[in-house]
Amino acid sequence: MVDIATRVHNHKWKIDPIVRSLIDTDFYKLLMCQSVFRNKRDTHVTFSLINRSTSVPLAKMIDEGELREQLDHVRSLSLTRGESTWMRGNMFYGKRQMFRPDFMEWFENLRLPAYHLERKGDQYELTFEGSWPEVMLWEIPALSILMELRGRAVLNRMGRFEMQILYARAMTKLWEKISRLRELEGLKIADFGTRRRHSYLWQDWCVQAMSEGLGDKFIGTSNCLIAMRDDLEAVGTNAHELPMVYSALAEGDEALRRAPYDVLADWQEEHSGNLRIILPDTYGTAGFLANAPDWLAGWTGIRIDSGDPATGAENAINWWKSRGEDPTEKLVIFSDGLDVAKIEELHRQFSGRVRVSFGWGTLLTNDFRGLVKDDALAPFSLVCKAVSAEGRPTVKLSDNPEKAMGPASEIARYKRVFGVGEQERMAVVV
Amino acid sequence: MVDIATRVHNHKWKIDPIVRSLIDTDFYKLLMCQSVFRNKRDTHVTFSLINRSTSVPLAKMIDEGELREQLDHVRSLSLTRGESTWMRGNMFYGKRQMFRPDFMEWFENLRLPAYHLERKGDQYELTFEGSWPEVMLWEIPALSILMELRGRAVLNRMGRFEMQILYARAMTKLWEKISRLRELEGLKIADFGTRRRHSYLWQDWCVQAMSEGLGDKFIGTSNCLIAMRDDLEAVGTNAHELPMVYSALAEGDEALRRAPYDVLADWQEEHSGNLRIILPDTYGTAGFLANAPDWLAGWTGIRIDSGDPATGAENAINWWKSRGEDPTEKLVIFSDGLDVAKIEELHRQFSGRVRVSFGWGTLLTNDFRGLVKDDALAPFSLVCKAVSAEGRPTVKLSDNPEKAMGPASEIARYKRVFGVGEQERMAVVV
Numbered sequence: 001m002v003d004i005a006t007r008v009h010n011h012k013w014k015i016d017p018i019v020r021s022l023i024d025t026d027f028y029k030l031l032m033c034q035s036v037f038r039n040k041r042d043t044h045v046t047f048s049l050i051n052r053s054t055s056v057p058l059a060k061m062i063d064e065g066e067l068r069e070q071l072d073h074v075r076s077l078s079l080t081r082g083e084s085t086w087m088r089g090n091m092f093y094g095k096r097q098m099f100r101p102d103f104m105e106w107f108e109n110l111r112l113p114a115y116h117l118e119r120k121g122d123q124y125e126l127t128f129e130g131s132w133p134e135v136m137l138w139e140i141p142a143l144s145i146l147m148e149l150r151g152r153a154v155l156n157r158m159g160r161f162e163m164q165i166l167y168a169r170a171m172t173k174l175w176e177k178i179s180r181l182r183e184l185e186g187l188k189i190a191d192f193g194t195r196r197r198h199s200y201l202w203q204d205w206c207v208q209a210m211s212e213g214l215g216d217k218f219i220g221t222s223n224c225l226i227a228m229r230d231d232l233e234a235v236g237t238n239a240h241e242l243p244m245v246y247s248a249l250a251e252g253d254e255a256l257r258r259a260p261y262d263v264l265a266d267w268q269e270e271h272s273g274n275l276r277i278i279l280p281d282t283y284g285t286a287g288f289l290a291n292a293p294d295w296l297a298g299w300t301g302i303r304i305d306s307g308d309p310a311t312g313a314e315n316a317i318n319w320w321k322s323r324g325e326d327p328t329e330k331l332v333i334f335s336d337g338l339d340v341a342k343i344e345e346l347h348r349q350f351s352g353r354v355r356v357s358f359g360w361g362t363l364l365t366n367d368f369r370g371l372v373k374d375d376a377l378a379p380f381s382l383v384c385k386a387v388s389a390e391g392r393p394t395v396k397l398s399d400n401p402e403k404a405m406g407p408a409s410e411i412a413r414y415k416r417v418f419g420v421g422e423q424e425r426m427a428v429v430v
Numbered sequence: 431m432v433d434i435a436t437r438v439h440n441h442k443w444k445i446d447p448i449v450r451s452l453i454d455t456d457f458y459k460l461l462m463c464q465s466v467f468r469n470k471r472d473t474h475v476t477f478s479l480i481n482r483s484t485s486v487p488l489a490k491m492i493d494e495g496e497l498r499e500q501l502d503h504v505r506s507l508s509l510t511r512g513e514s515t516w517m518r519g520n521m522f523y524g525k526r527q528m529f530r531p532d533f534m535e536w537f538e539n540l541r542l543p544a545y546h547l548e549r550k551g552d553q554y555e556l557t558f559e560g561s562w563p564e565v566m567l568w569e570i571p572a573l574s575i576l577m578e579l580r581g582r583a584v585l586n587r588m589g590r591f592e593m594q595i596l597y598a599r600a601m602t603k604l605w606e607k608i609s610r611l612r613e614l615e616g617l618k619i620a621d622f623g624t625r626r627r628h629s630y631l632w633q634d635w636c637v638q639a640m641s642e643g644l645g646d647k648f649i650g651t652s653n654c655l656i657a658m659r660d661d662l663e664a665v666g667t668n669a670h671e672l673p674m675v676y677s678a679l680a681e682g683d684e685a686l687r688r689a690p691y692d693v694l695a696d697w698q699e700e701h702s703g704n705l706r707i708i709l710p711d712t713y714g715t716a717g718f719l720a721n722a723p724d725w726l727a728g729w730t731g732i733r734i735d736s737g738d739p740a741t742g743a744e745n746a747i748n749w750w751k752s753r754g755e756d757p758t759e760k761l762v763i764f765s766d767g768l769d770v771a772k773i774e775e776l777h778r779q780f781s782g783r784v785r786v787s788f789g790w791g792t793l794l795t796n797d798f799r800g801l802v803k804d805d806a807l808a809p810f811s812l813v814c815k816a817v818s819a820e821g822r823p824t825v826k827l828s829d830n831p832e833k834a835m836g837p838a839s840e841i842a843r844y845k846r847v848f849g850v851g852e853q854e855r856m857a858v859v860v
Contacts, residue, residue: 003433161642165605168598175595212591 015069018141018148018200022110023083023224025140026194028236030087030224031275034103035242037133039266045245047135048387049126049142050405052428053380057122058146061153064119070145071115071126074138079108086228093235093275112138132389136241139384143195146382147366151198154376169371170198174206174364177340178213184347189214189358190235191221192335193365196379200225203365207232210364219357235359237277237303238267241386244282244396248389253417261293268295276300277333281399284420285312289319297323301331301355307399308424309334309342313350327354335359337428339367381428400426445499448571448578448630452540453513453654455570456624458666460517460654461705464533465672467563469696475675477565478817479556479572480835482858483810487552488576491583494549500575501545501556504568509538516658523665523705542568562819566671569814573625576812577796581628584806599801600628604636604794607770608643614777619644619788620665621651622765623795626809630655633795637662640794649787665789667707667733668697671816674712674826678819683847691723698725706730707763711829714850715742719749727753731761731785737829738854739764739772743780757784765789767858769797811858830856 023030036043051058079087084104092098099107113130115138124146128138155163181187191210197203207226210218220233227234243260250256260282268276276299280288285307297320304312313334317327332354334346343358350356368377385405386394395406395414401423404411414420453460466473481488509517514534522528529537543560545568554576558568585593611617621640627633637656640648650663657664673690680686690712698706706729710718715737727750734742743764747757762784764776773788780786798807815835816824825836825844831853834841844850 003436006433159642161605161639165601168601168605171598172595172602175591175598209591209594212589 015066015073017073018070018145019074019077020200021083021225022077022079022107022112022137023087023228024144024194024200025137025224026192026222026236027092027224027227027234028222028238029137029140030099031236031271032238032242033107033133033136034099035238035267035270036136037103037106038270040132040245040249043132043245043249044130044390045132045135045386046388047128047138047384049124049146049382049384051123051146051380051382053382054123056150056380058150059119059122059124062124062146062149064117064124067124067145067149068117070149071117071142074141074145075112075114078111083225083228084108087224090228090234092233093273106133110134110137112141115142126384127387132245132386136386139241140195142384143382144197144200147196147379148199150380151368151377154372158372166368166371166377167202170202170368171205171209173367173371174209175213177364177367178210180340181217181343182214184217184344186351187214187217187343187347187358188219188356189217189343189360190219190233191223191226191364192236192359192361194223195384196362196382197365198368198377204230206365222359237271237275238263238279240279240282240305240396240398242267243279244394245386245389247283247414248386248392248394253413256414256417257291260288261296264296264299268299274300274331277331278302279305280316281306281312281397283395283397283414283418284423285315285399287419289315292319294323297325301333301357303333303335303359305336305398306403307336307426309336309346310349312399313346313354317354328352329355331355331357333357333359335361337361337363339363397423399423400428402426402428445496445503447503448500448575449504449507450630451513451655452507452509452537452542452567453517453658454574454624454630455567455654456622456652456666457522457654457657457664458652458668459567459570460529461666461701462668462672463537463563463566464529465668465697465700466566467533467536468700470562470675470679473562473675473679474560474820475562475565475816476818477558477568477814479554479576479812479814481553481576481810481812483812484553486580486810488580489549489552489554492554492576492579494547494554497554497575497579498547500579501547501572504571504575505542505544508541513655513658514538517654520658520664522663523703536563540564540567542571545572556814557817562675562816566816569671570625572814573812574627574630577626577809578629580810581798581807584802588802596798596801596807597632600632600798601635601639603797603801604639605643607794607797608639610770611647611773612644614647614774616781617644617647617773617777617788618649618786619647619773619790620649620663621653621656621794622666622789622791624653625814626792626812627795628798628807634660636795652789667701667705668693668709670709670712670735670826670828672697673709674824675816675819677713677844678816678822678824683843686844686847687721690718691726694726694729698729704730704761707761708732709735710746711736711742711827713825713827713844713848714853715745715829717849719745722749724753727755731763731787733763733765733789735766735828736833737766737856739766739776740779742829743776743784747784758782759785761785761787763787763789765791767791767793769793827853829853830858832856832858 087099113134116127118125128135191207207221220235222236242263246263247259250259302316313332320327338360362379366379393407395410517529543564546557548555558565621637637651650665652666672693676693677689680689732746743762750757768790792809796809823837825840
C-alpha cells in the first residue's frame, strides 16, 4: 500500500540530498573540532579538495549545477535537537559529556561557511576558507558528495533490475568478506568508511550487515549519524590535520619540530584511555617516535595510516619496549587501505603481541570494483585537506611519498627538520 | 515513513497467505478447466500430491497446522471482480472472450472443494476429490503452498542480513542466466514456473527481471495473476491430465487407443492458432505420432515435455515431413527440466529448422541450488496429478519411465495398447 504523504513529500524534493545531517560525519572530526574550538578557534585556514585519481574526470561526469545544489544543501543544515541531545547526553568511549556545553552551544548555531567552486579542465577546484573549526567540518560532506555524485552519474544509465543486481552483487561481495572475518578469533573492527562511501544508504547497510555478521567483533562506526540511529558506538580519535595546521603555524624550525608533540599535549589535557592514540606518520613515523617525549609512550596506542603496516606495527612495538612499556597492553589500530586479506594477515601476525584493532574504510563502504563496465564505480583517491593556515602552506609527508602534500620547498624543509630520509613508495589504493 | 494503516493491517493477518488469488495459477489450467467444464463437467476425479523426492521429509519440515491454514485460506478465495473482468475482457492469444460467459459465471461462484490431508511417516498424503473442473484447480495452489512452506521452514532459521544475501545471490544467479540468454538471436521464452516456484514474490521478481533483461525475447508468463498485474501475456495450452482422464474413462482397449486423440478433437473445436499445440508424450511420443490422424499434423506445434528433447524435436520434424507439412512453419515448445545451457543448445540446434520456443519452469523460479547449507532450498520433484476418474486409476507413461505413474497392471496394459517398447531412463531434475 502506498503511503501517499510520503510519496507526495518525496515528489516535492528539489534534490535528493546526499548529506542530510551535520553529524553525517566522522566522530573524530567532532572531537578534533572541539579541540580546535578550544585551542585554535580563530585560526584562518583553507581546505581544498584534491582528486589524486586524475584518470577520473569528475567535472565531465558531474554536473556543476547538481554539485552546487548538494553543497548548498549542506550549508542549509543545522544540528537538530535530537542530534544535539545525543551529542550532549550519549556516552562516548565510556565518558559522559564528552562534548562540553560551550562547544555544543557554538555547534548548535553553526552553519557551514561558503565554498568556492571552479571547473579546471576535467576537474573541479573546490576550496573552503574561514575559521578552522568551521571549515574543517566541510571535509567529510564534500568528499561524500563528490563520491556519491560520481556514483549516481554511472547508476543513472542503468535499468531497474540491472541496478538491483548491482547491489545484490555488492552485498554478496561484502557478506563474503564478513564471513571470512567472522573466522578471526578475537577480531575487533570498526567502520571508518564515511568519507569515500558509495552512499549514505549503502554505508548504513554495510554497517548493519557487519553488526549482524560479526556480533561483538564489530566495535562501532566512525559515522555519528549511523551510530546514533543504529545505537552503535561512535569511534575515532584524531587525524593529520591537527599536526599539519599546528606545524604550519610554527615560527621557525625549532617550533616546527615541537609542533606534532604540542598537538598531543593539548589532546592529553582533554582525553584519556582509548582516545589517547598516537598518529605518528604525518612527518615520518621513525623520527616521530625516536624524538617523542616519554609521556607519549604512556599513551594507550598508535594508529598506522601509511607505509607498510606490519613494519609500522613492529616499529611501534620496539619503541614501546625501548621506553619500558609492555606492548601487550598497547593498542595498534590499522586504518590504511585495508581489505580482508590484509586484515587476516595483520591479525595473524600481531594478535597476542599487542591489542589489535582495525578501522576499515573504503573497501568496506565502497567496494564496487569489478561490478560495472570499465570499472566505472571503483573507488578512487579523493581527499580534502587543510592546505594553508594563516596564509602559510601546510605539509604532509606520511610514510609513503605518494601521499606527500605541500609545496616542494616546504616539503624539503620539513624533511630536513624531521630527519626524513629515503622512503618506500607504495601505490595508494584508495 | 511508516504507513500505519498498512502495518496495522499486516499485524491483523492470521497467516501470511501463500496463495492470494484463484488466478494465481497457470493459464493452461483455466483453459483446460473450461474445456472440461464444457465436455466432462460431471466426471468424478481424485487428484493426489506426490513427492517424488522422498529424501525431502515434508511432514518433518512443515507443521500440519500451518499447512491446513494455507489450504483453508485457498478455500476461502473467490474470483474478484477485477480478475473476472480481466478474464472476460482481456485478449489471450489474439482472441477476445476466450473464456465464455457460462464458464465465467460458474467460475465466479466457485470455491475450491474440501481436501483430505493425512500424515504418512515423513510425508503428507494430500488428496482432492470431486467434480473434475473443481478439483483440477487445486493442483497449482497445492504445489506452490508445499514448495513455499518448505522454503519458509529453511528461511525461518536465518538472520535478516543473511537472508538478504541469500536473495542477493539468487538474483545475481538469475541475472547471469538472463545475460546469457540475451545473446541468443531470435529467442522466444516464457515463464512456466508457477507450480514449483520459491514463492509468489520471487516468481514475480523473476518475471519482471526477465522482462527487463530480455525485452521482446520474453513472451509471457503462465501465471495469470502476474500476467494481469504486470500487463504481460498469459501463456500455456494443455497438459497431461486431459488424456489421462479421458483414457481412464475409456471403455476397452480400442476406446483407450482413441482417447488421446479424442482430447485433441474436443480441443480443436474450441481453439485455433498457437493454442493448437500437441502434447504427445503421455503414452509415448513415437506411437502417438505414428498413429495420429492427419488433421493433427495440421496443428501449429508440439510441446516436448519428457525424454531427450533434441530427439523429441527431430522425431516431430520427421513426422511433419512424412505428413507433407513444412517444419519451418511449425512451433516446437521445449518445457522439460530446462536451464540455460540446455536452452542454448536446443536453440542452436533447432533455430531456422522449426519455430522454437521455451517454457522455462523450476530453474527459472526456484534455483536456490548451492545457496544454503546442505542445499536445503534446492527445488525438488513434487507433482499433483489426477490419480483416478470415476473410480478407475489413471496412467501416465511419458517418454521417461522415471516419470511413469499408475498401478503396475494398468501401466502394462497401456504399454501394450499404445505399443510402447523399451524407453531410455533419464534422471528427473525437477
